[in-house]
Amino acid sequence: MLPLAKTVGSLAVIGPLADSRADTEGSWMVFGHVPAAVTVLEGLRAKLPGARIAHAPGPEIRRQVPSMFDQFMPGPKTTPQTPELAEAAFQQAVEAARGADVVIAVMGELANMSGEAASRASLDLPGRQEELLKAVATLGKPVVLVLLNGRPLSINWAAENVPAILEAWQPGTEGGNAVADILFGDASPGGKLPATFPRAASHAPLYYAHNLTHSPEGAKMYNVRYWDGAPKPLYPFGHGLSYTTFSFANLKVAAPQVKAGATATVTVDVTNTGAVAGDEVVQLYVHQKSGHDSRPVRELKGFRRIGLKPGETQAVAFPLGPDELRYWSTAECKWVQEAADFDVWVGADSTATLHAELQVVP
Numbered sequence: 255m256l257p258l259a260k261t262v263g264s265l266a267v268i269g270p271l272a273d274s275r276a277d278t279e280g281s282w283m284v285f286g287h288v289p290a291a292v293t294v295l296e297g298l299r300a301k302l303p304g305a306r307i308a309h310a311p312g313p314e315i316r317r318q319v320p321s322m323f324d325q326f327m328p329g330p331k332t333t334p335q336t337p338e339l340a341e342a343a344f345q346q347a348v349e350a351a352r353g354a355d356v357v358i359a360v361m362g363e364l365a366n367m368s369g370e371a372a373s374r375a376s377l378d379l380p381g382r383q384e385e386l387l388k389a390v391a392t393l394g395k396p397v398v399l400v401l402l403n404g405r406p407l408s409i410n411w412a413a414e415n416v417p418a419i420l421e422a423w424q425p426g427t428e429g430g431n432a433v434a435d436i437l438f439g440d441a442s443p444g445g446k447l448p449a450t451f452p453r454a455a456s457h458a459p460l461y462y463a464h465n466l467t468h469s470p471e472g473a474k475m476y477n478v479r480y481w482d483g484a485p486k487p488l489y490p491f492g493h494g495l496s497y498t499t500f501s502f503a504n505l506k507v508a509a510p511q512v513k514a515g516a517t518a519t520v521t522v523d524v525t526n527t528g529a530v531a532g533d534e535v536v537q538l539y540v541h542q543k544s545g546h547d548s549r550p551v552r553e554l555k556g557f558r559r560i561g562l563k564p565g566e567t568q569a570v571a572f573p574l575g576p577d578e579l580r581y582w583s584t585a586e587c588k589w590v591q592e593a594a595d596f597d598v599w600v601g602a603d604s605t606a607t608l609h610a611e612l613q614v615v616p
Contacts, residue, residue, distance in 0.1 A: 257437060275290060281369035312386045500527060506520070542594050544595070546590075
């Protein structure tokens, strides 16, 4: 995927969050604070002063149960949109998209959908947002989905049908400028997901560091946990794409066997295999194969962000010693390091396949 061209003639910026300062700043603002964030719409207009940019928010989204914090937020309280007004707003957004060269859909959750007393029974895009996204996608225009949200969302349809998705979370004061810099290539995306994205809310809690009794890695049962859908996450922990690609090779453990208390060095070669410069977050995971306590199938034990030019290779090193290999024993109620065999993986996310082994001996 390449960044958008700054020569684009016209943009349609749609979605209920595209020009919302409060939802760009996010939840847990100081009570009484007047939101002053740069919205995505404002950031795009500043980035492309000569482009024709149409804005159509589409139908509004609201919490079905009011937030207890709404009383502290500035501004007048609004009444819900009537079905007639919502339908008119829906059609206006479709028409704006129809008349544009590129569509940027800014969707997700309101700020008051996150924070204290803000759990959700569903992780789908609230309101009619997915319906609007589907309608716009049928127009045959390039579509970019920008997500503003405070939790992982089950965006299954978008993952299959929208060619570019930017997870911006609740980006804060300069959020709109940051989004514009990413979309048009003035900054390289290099962020990684700090949480697993499940395919449905019913799959939660879903996390990569589950233990062997939950779902053994490689076991056939892992593929049939749910009879009505895939059990694996939509996006794994640590996932994130860039405008370039990277490869990992030559994973080595300097001392395949070490005594407990000693440190082994893990090295890997990372290469930018694409055509532009970019950042990658190299991630190290381990699994203790046996012990007095049940150990997770994988645990993140190191990460490094590096920048590489096209074709450039860099050797990245991680220590594996007591700090990385010990764990809190629920049986002994203290930190312990055991003599055991360990799996070691290095890659771009928690599904990394490049593998080595380390043996810790007494």
